[in-house]
Amino acid sequence: MDPARVAIRVTxxxxxxGVEVRTGFAxxxxxxxxxxxxxxxxxxxxxxxxxxxxxxxxxxxxDTIVVR
Numbered sequence: 001m002d003p004a005r006v007a008i009r010v011t012x013x014x015x016x017x018g019v020e021v022r023t024g025f026a027x028x029x030x031x032x033x034x035x036x037x038x039x040x041x042x043x044x045x046x047x048x049x050x051x052x053x054x055x056x057x058x059x060x061x062x063d064t065i066v067v068r
Contacts (some may be wrong), residue, residue, distance in 0.1 A: 007042035009033070010049065010056065021049075 009026040012019050029035050029044040036043045043056065 007035075007044050009044040010046065012046050012049065 006025050009024050011022050026044055032047050033044040034047050034050040
């Protein structure tokens with residue numbers, strides 16, 4: 001995928017263990033998303049995570065994205 005055209009979308013849902021966070025790919029943000037660009041990668045983040053001051057970290061070692 002071309003990072004100039006596709007972003008990583010972070011989504012949240014309420015589950016039995018609280019808020020669950022998932023990632024996927026998208027070409028456009030949802031109306032409630034905040035757009036953040038870091039190191040050539042664009043992220044679409046739910047406004048609620050941005051407002052809570054969530055930290056998003058990516059690890060090349062395990063190809064994972066961590067939200068704290």
